[in-house]
Amino acid sequence: MASAATRYVRILQPAPDVYAFYDGRVENQRFADQPNWVDDGALSLGVASYALVGNGEALVYDTHISLEHATLIRSTLEAKGVKRFTVVLSHWHLDHVAGTGAFSDCTIIANRRTAAHLERQKAEIEAGTLEGPPAIAPLVLPTTLFDGEMTLAFGGQEIRLIEANIHSDDATVLWLPQTRLLFAGDTLEDTVTYVGEPQHFAQHLVDLERLRSLRPAKILPNHGDPEMIAAGGYDDTLIDATTAYIADLLRCIEEPRRRSLSLREFIAPELEAGWVHYFEPYQGVHEKNVATTLAFAATSTGS
Numbered sequence: 001m002a003s004a005a006t007r008y009v010r011i012l013q014p015a016p017d018v019y020a021f022y023d024g025r026v027e028n029q030r031f032a033d034q035p036n037w038v039d040d041g042a043l044s045l046g047v048a049s050y051a052l053v054g055n056g057e058a059l060v061y062d063t064h065i066s067l068e069h070a071t072l073i074r075s076t077l078e079a080k081g082v083k084r085f086t087v088v089l090s091h092w093h094l095d096h097v098a099g100t101g102a103f104s105d106c107t108i109i110a111n112r113r114t115a116a117h118l119e120r121q122k123a124e125i126e127a128g129t130l131e132g133p134p135a136i137a138p139l140v141l142p143t144t145l146f147d148g149e150m151t152l153a154f155g156g157q158e159i160r161l162i163e164a165n166i167h168s169d170d171a172t173v174l175w176l177p178q179t180r181l182l183f184a185g186d187t188l189e190d191t192v193t194y195v196g197e198p199q200h201f202a203q204h205l206v207d208l209e210r211l212r213s214l215r216p217a218k219i220l221p222n223h224g225d226p227e228m229i230a231a232g233g234y235d236d237t238l239i240d241a242t243t244a245y246i247a248d249l250l251r252c253i254e255e256p257r258r259r260s261l262s263l264r265e266f267i268a269p270e271l272e273a274g275w276v277h278y279f280e281p282y283q284g285v286h287e288k289n290v291a292t293t294l295a296f297a298a299t300s301t302g303s
Helices: 037-043 069-081 112-127 198-213 226-230 237-254 256-260 268-273 282-299
Strands: 011-013 017-022 047-056 058-063 084-088 107-111 145-146 150-153 155-166 168-176 183-187 218-221
Touching: 011 218, 011 226, 017 069, 017 226, 047 069, 047 218, 058 069, 058 150, 107 155, 107 168, 112 145, 112 168, 155 198, 168 198, 198 237, 198 282, 218 237, 218 256, 237 256, 237 268, 237 282
Parallel strands: 058 084, 084 107, 107 145, 183 218
Antiparallel strands: 011 017, 017 047, 047 058, 150 155, 155 168, 168 183
């Protein structure tokens, strides 16, 4: 049974033996009354964790925004006959690792950068002082680490874990070559990417090209439209939209007139093409992205 914290979770099935545990984008929904990172950075935009299921096993991609959410994921899959769990973390950000405590007896896989970020900030994360409340306690650290790429055999198919520097310098995406399905974590997002590391924009663009070279048939991001996820995911034009958005943020540095454009105006071509879909809370994300980009530019030029 869902707890109060998970009462709005929708369990979607975008592909055979693939489940998305989606929460957020519900009018007047609040995780807590006081300001908190769950409402501000996750539920307001919508957030999903994924699970691949086969032969009594589950591969869980991210542990969601709370221990209650992770417990719901585990109990739901156990009810489907799953007895063995493996967790893969897409990156270190709080809305992806908050439920690790529900999988403390399982293998938890991450790239070495993710593990280093979590280990370095573990005390603050568990105290709720890194980004404010709620605290994540316990934070269970990864047990299996990799660099670059790692291949898993699961459910009779190959799954590739690919490290990338998009959105954060420690991203891990899941790639299923047989079905050409890409689980993108936060490397791709609808309506727009959240910029936290503008100093890595050049590498973001390089690694977006790497994702495009995979030629995915469908893409499942962690932050996106639940209807698109339920219908099977996004086309590879989501990569094109993200690339165009980063390039246009960089144009803001030399073209001041672009800085005051609304999000609708800023990404008008991508919206018209249907590559992404307008969701009003991303207006605030966009304004922060522009400010972050300009602040970095000012710092790097010494102005």
